[in-house]
Amino acid sequence: MEYGLYIDYEWCSGCHSCELACKQEHGLKTDEWGIRVMERLRKAKDGIVSEYIPIPTDLCNFCMTRVMEGKQPACVHHCMTKCMAFGPIEEMAKLAAKKKKSVVWARTYPSRSESISATSA
Amino acid sequence: MKKTNEPDRRVHTVTWSAGPGCHGGCGVFIDVKDGKLVKMEGDPDHPYNSGRLCPRALTIKDYIYHPDRLQNPLKRAGKRGENKWEKISWDEAYDLIEGRMEDIREKHGAESMLFIQGTGRNVGGWLLLLGYSYGSPNWLQGGLTGNSCFHPRLVCMRMTQGDYAVPDCSQFSQDRYEDPEFVLPECCMIWGQNPAKTCNDGFNANWIIDMMKRGTKTVVVDPVYTWIASKATVWLQLRPGTDGALALGLLNVIINEGIYDKEFVEKWTYGFDKLAERVQEYPPEKVSQITWVPKEKIIEAARLFAKSKPASIQWGVPVDLAPEGALVANSIIHLWTITGNIDIPGGMAIARMAYDVPPYPMSQEAIAEYYGDVMTPEQMAKRIGIDEYPVAKEFHWRAQADMVLEALLTDKPYPLKGAWIAGNNMLASSANPRKYYEALNRLDFIVVVDLFMNPTAVALADVVLPAATMAERNGIRAWWTPLNAMESAVEVAGCKPDEEICFELARRLNPNLKWKSLEDLFNDFLRPSGLNYEQLKEKGWIFPPKGHPTQPYRRHEKGLLRKDGKPGFNTPTGKVELYSTHFERWGYDPLPYYEEPHMSPYSTPELAKKYPLILTTGRRSVLFFHSEHRNIKPLRELEPDPVLEIHPDTASSLGIEDGDWVWVENDHGRCKRKAKYFHGVHPKVVQSSHGWWLPEKRAEDLFGLWEVNINQLIPDGTQAKCGFGGGQYKSLLCKVYRADEGIEGIYKKETL
Structure with a gap:
């Protein structure tokens, strides 16, 4: 099954909740991050402003256990501005197609039975 | 098949106090395994946060199980400041404190003991329980010049419109934005508040962003081009501290262009003509010169706000901190009043505590009802600051902070002998902290209640009591809405919630205390809701039904605001007072x-x-x-240094590179900062965060406090004439120059 993590970065406020939700969920060490909020400067109407965009790292497993339990990944669940979404890749791609400042990160999941045996091992 | 990492149980509660540290009430699930918190997750069904949580809540495990957490009552063994302590049991601590406090009460009167809290949260109510049970009216937010944290706005709302109000973001309904009665505001003015970074008391600022995403336009009033300012329809970059002029300029445009709500003004306000006359002194040209905001922008913002219906104003603490903060607050109340936005869907909802269940008694009548046996009118009249400030006497229930500082140093109106300081790192957070250090050090007996050792505890405490986080507390969270139960999920050995500490000492110091147990007290407070604590815990949270006097809307039309049941507002004239009859009575200028x-x-x-x-x-x-969280590694990792945000052009002209250590200095003092190039700040303005101390440094050196505390540049005694507002935290003068070296031993990031 292919899933996508959709990010509408017009509304990412740089709050860091995704980064810390991920750390809590996966028990990551201080210098380990499953997702990082990147900051860049851009010209806006009245001057130069920070714009943010979260990028999953290679430590991200798309919260497979949570997803298999029917939950949202920890970052999506806790995002303060609700600028993230998660679901089947076709749906996420459709969201992105309609939104200028957006991006979809995608991943293939094992089937449900495979993953349950994996997590209970 | 049970997975090995599965928690033993899941507890529902709300965040309030230590942990995230804020005034919020986010619904959470706490997963517990083997008696320890393994995870805290946002409750998607809770209307306050709908699942989301901030970084401070998401790192609560690091906070609760931090190796430096205080887990024993401590008695000072060396001199103050030497950081030498003897571990004692809770019973020994209670006996010692009871003895000292009894002694002070007997020799000097209960009023000579101060009860000092920091900002809001569920410390205040319990401190009040203790202070009033003991018989001292001197409960305050210590160090806060002009009581300038929400209190100027609170007292002004009560004086001017009889009730508190908050922007209606549908938070009074479980269905939130889907509630058919709710109307999305066409415009929200965001005044000195950054919803992307911080929330207000009982108000989750992300609601503002929710509404912006749904189409609400915004006017952002901020000296800094923040992320939220970049999303604004109109951004007003004012010179820091000139909020009062800007508000009067906006009123000028709205009144002179006749774009106010004439029907509402006619029917429900008092003194409009006098206000209209006063604002003639503030034409947009003049206001532009004062505030540095272009005249066209002032007019554009005024028109957008006034022509939008409904519209609301989300305000922050800079309103209080502006010179004559109470008058700035009143001007902003006038803005939402003359545009007819009071208590309408999507406007400024009159906010009451759900079911009128108090977080703690907050009026003279309630205090008499709950604590009348020890807190007699004679004793209440000893509250410091009420002789100088009638606003404090009639509309507030705490001591006035600036007058307390004077009393500490002059022994007038009477000598002070002791202080209980809970959740207030005063040496890091008060204006003119060195003066506070000197003043507090004159006291004979100081108890500090906190979760970690901090500069204030090291420098001043005689006894330190280890407090508990929100995850370790039973209680009720009543602040605006909904009404929540808090349920303890875990225990940390040796730590106790303020609820228990204060109750135990209140019981010892007032044998007639009307409650026999904490649960007895919770049940008594919960009476108006028709539920007891156990029943509320079962439900988690509740909203009063629609039509209840503590639920919006249009209560002034229905006679639900005044005690006499008549339509109108709870003010002497029954109307919103654009011309303040209270200020007139006390001899202050009744107009802003x-x-x-x-x-x-x-x-x-x-x-x-x-x-x-x-x-x-x-x-x-x-x-x-x-001043919290500098010791929580995952958080500090993301903001390791105290920074000064400076415009690149200004910095270059001073020979300062991005990332250089600098001194920020004025006649009052100096501190170190790391320069950060930032385009969003005006070239003549620099901006910095506050509350810094360095937990990684030596306690005996007060954790490097004097090297990094920016409040050393802030004078005291700059409170407003009425005692509410002012404080100069936001509008100082300084110079900035390169430091020869950085800060030795400061936290080093681990992430590459």
């Missing part, structure tokens, strides 16, 4: 006017030659709550 900051290029031009930059402090970080 503008006052220049105490230090500014215009009020002190000579000083401005020496200190050419305007310094605004208190820039919020989503990672830290005031």
